[in-house]
Amino acid sequence: DHTEAQAEFDAQIAAEGRIEPRDWMPEAYRKTLIRQIGQHAHSEIIGMQPEGNWITRAPSLKRKSILMAKVQDEAGHGLYLYSAAETLGIDRSTMTEQLIEGTARYSSIFNYPTPTWADMGAIGWLVDGAAICNQVPLCRASYGPYARAMVRICKEESFHQRQGFEILYELSHGTEAQKAMAQDAVNRWWWPSLMMFGPPDAESPNSAQSMAWKIKRFSNDELRQRFVDMTVPQAEHLGLTLPDPDLKWNEERGHYDFGEIDWTEFKEVLKGRGPCNHLRIANRKSAHENGAWVREAASVYAAKQAQRAAD
Numbered sequence: 344d345h346t347e348a349q350a351e352f353d354a355q356i357a358a359e360g361r362i363e364p365r366d367w368m369p370e371a372y373r374k375t376l377i378r379q380i381g382q383h384a385h386s387e388i389i390g391m392q393p394e395g396n397w398i399t400r401a402p403s404l405k406r407k408s409i410l411m412a413k414v415q416d417e418a419g420h421g422l423y424l425y426s427a428a429e430t431l432g433i434d435r436s437t438m439t440e441q442l443i444e445g446t447a448r449y450s451s452i453f454n455y456p457t458p459t460w461a462d463m464g465a466i467g468w469l470v471d472g473a474a475i476c477n478q479v480p481l482c483r484a485s486y487g488p489y490a491r492a493m494v495r496i497c498k499e500e501s502f503h504q505r506q507g508f509e510i511l512y513e514l515s516h517g518t519e520a521q522k523a524m525a526q527d528a529v530n531r532w533w534w535p536s537l538m539m540f541g542p543p544d545a546e547s548p549n550s551a552q553s554m555a556w557k558i559k560r561f562s563n564d565e566l567r568q569r570f571v572d573m574t575v576p577q578a579e580h581l582g583l584t585l586p587d588p589d590l591k592w593n594e595e596r597g598h599y600d601f602g603e604i605d606w607t608e609f610k611e612v613l614k615g616r617g618p619c620n621h622l623r624i625a626n627r628k629s630a631h632e633n634g635a636w637v638r639e640a641a642s643v644y645a646a647k648q649a650q651r652a653a654d
């Protein structure tokens with residue numbers, strides 16, 4: 344009976360238990376998870392493009408193999424996440440359709456261009472750094488398949504973040520031109536990285552319910568602050584600056600204060616009017632169309648195997 348099932352669900356959440364695919368769950372909980380996990384999966388897949396742009400032009404064989412491995416990890420993350428979403432009753436092909444039709448969201452961050460090699464450093468250091476801050480608490484999300492996928496993803500993201508830091512460290516201790524290239528990349532990625540955490544708490548329509556359901560454990564602003572506090576000392580260690588004149592330690596709060604984020608830019612990117620939105624979707628669409636023969640071959644092969652097993 345419905346109310347009994349709801350009471351059981353509420354008790355699981357209250358006791359820090361895990362909700363599993365076969366458990367009863369409120370429809371709105373299911374819908375929110377499909378939205379968030381789907382968006383997260385799409386972000387990983389679209390997120391392969393800005394870095395994929397540099398695989399053929401990496402400055403050495405070593406850098407190239409590291410970058411290829413990182414981009415492959417992102418494909419893997421996308422696949423675990425699509426699988427986690429599928430346990431909620433949606434299939435991957437539907438989610439892919441929504442992405443290439445432009446009706447599904449993916450992270451705003453992947454709509455910015457990567458004109459220089461230093462962007463590979465800035466993405467690893469800042470974008471993966473922000474991803475870790477946001478995702479470590481998701482390892483404790485109430486939905487089992489999502490939380491478990493996050494454990495492995497976070498381990499890989501930590502490694503990605505270190506490799507980005509190391510690219511920037513090398514550049515900032517190189518020639519004047521290399522240091523300037525590193526600084527320019529950091530200047531361009533800093534503010535978009537802060538936008539990854541989502542709108543301010545007062546304008547975040549999903550936060551209160553997602554926190555009550557223990558999908559989210561901290562608010563958008565809390566995680567953004569955590570990221571700023573973690574990153575400022577790392578920038579000092581790199582010998583690079585962050586492009587915010589208002590950034591300073593606040594003794595009373597025990598946190599860094601920082602300047603106003605340009606929310607107009609964020610909203611524009613979400614509406615599809617960021618610098619690379621069209622390119623990202625067009626590339627994803629053509630990759631999907633060019634892969635049609637692989638999907639077809641795989642399903643014919645699977646059907647043949649099943650037939651043989653039945654014979």
Ligand code: FAQ
Nearest residue numbers: 383386387390449450451474538539540541547548549550
């Ligand atoms: N971009 O009410 P809220 C990665 C949307 S890391 C685009 O606050 P919520 C790793 C939001 O969906 C990046 N849309 O929403 C990597 C909602 O849409 P609605 C991916 C955004 O869900 C690194 C509306 O605005 N990480 O890929 C953004 O409670 C390097 C209202 O917002 C995740 O997805 C945004 N930045 O909180 C890969 C983490 N922010 O309702 C390659 C999991 C908000 O209109 C290279 N997701 N929106 O459909 C989350 O933690 C949450 O979904 C938030 C948003 C925190 C992103």
